Amino acid sequence: MRIPAKPEEIVEVYADESSQNKHRYLVLGAIVVHLLDTPELIDAIKKARLPELPQGEAKWAKVSKAKLAAYRRMVDVVFDNQHKWHFHSLFVDTTQQDHKKFNDGDSEIGFNKELYQLANKVRQLYSKAYFHLYPDYRDTRSLPEDLRQILCHGARKRGDTRDWPVRRCQFRDSKRTIPLQVSDILIGAIAYQLNGHDKAADANPAKVELAKYIMKRAGIADITKGTARAAKFSVWPRKLRK
Template sequence: MSEIYNVYCDESCHLENDGQRAMVLGGVWCPAGKRQEISQRVREIKVKHGLGKDFEIKWTKVSQAKLSFYKEIIDYFFDDDDFHFRGLIVPDKTQLNHDVWGQMHDDWYYKMYFTMLKVIFDPKAKYRVYLDIKDTIGADKITKLHDILCHNSYDFSREVIERVQQIHSHESEQLQVADLLIGALSYLHRDLSTNAAKLKLIERIKQRSGYRLTCNTLMREAKFNLLIWNGGGK
């Protein structure tokens, strides 16, 4: 029987004209059978730090007052062998030239999602992909993303990528951890520096991952995998 994995995806600054240069797509993934255990452990850390178990972890909430909590969440992610991250960073969206490549921004967006996810997919396993519900990603986009992921993976019968669906981030601890890691990468690659607690959390991620977060990791890096995308304008 094939192993089933859940993949929880989020994004930062992905819109074409949002005034931000750097874009980040990313996702955390774990065996489906470990989902409940990971959720429970994250909730326990929330309660340990005086927060309700339903407190929503978000990069925008990182502050000095909650720094020890967020550091422990980062440490838990790196300590759990069943919890993994893959991120794709586009350093400068202003360099994109969609007209040259005969595509719309949405077409390129789907390509980037596949590029981000393809190193996760093992043809011998099965995957359920969950995306944070956002106004900018409707049901039609979810359907198209599923089609593109399956087509580019030669998974025409959808035996590998079983589903792609939206969920609310407040209902998923894994999606909240994805938001935290993606937010950190976005903050770093947008050269922001006004929040000391966020800078300290980024340093913790660098320390625990062993990476500077500004260069590619090896493609087969299993724990914290990064791609700095430079597609020559594609």
């Protein structure tokens, strides 16, 4: 019989992704926060949005000059509290993906593998926790429960002694889920630089500035090189099989 995890043992993982189809680099990232600290994170983000963003969904696609200060304050909440709230991400070069060879010709399988890799990394980094995984809702044939089962079985094969370390995996709507909105902003900045949008002639000045600000706060000089694996703001350049 599975023993319920104590609230203080549960870590919540709010995972989002950049556009899968339009750009070379696919980025997945997640805000990672202990369950008991989630209300504080949400309250801090809500306060940071004011007065420029009193309502509506905050997301990378909506970054503008008029709202730039609010977006900076939102990411500051994460960077100023890295003893509580972390961010982990990975990116892959989609031109190197061979869906025919490795994914039965299905790009969705390829995407699910990357979500698995990100979630598995988080599982390894927080070796004593149990997890609630909340990917942003997307139109897919795959069930979140399937991912939960795969993560738990994979953990057991690797010698993880936790009893079903991923206790919950459910889609969440980013319009109503504040931590997912922060994930979207952070991965948006990473993807913006990786895909060279910041160098385009018609680059959005507010996005260019915000992306630079996020990289400066993260201490990242060259996003293509990633970061240390266990950094509190981590970026993992995933190398794919050939």
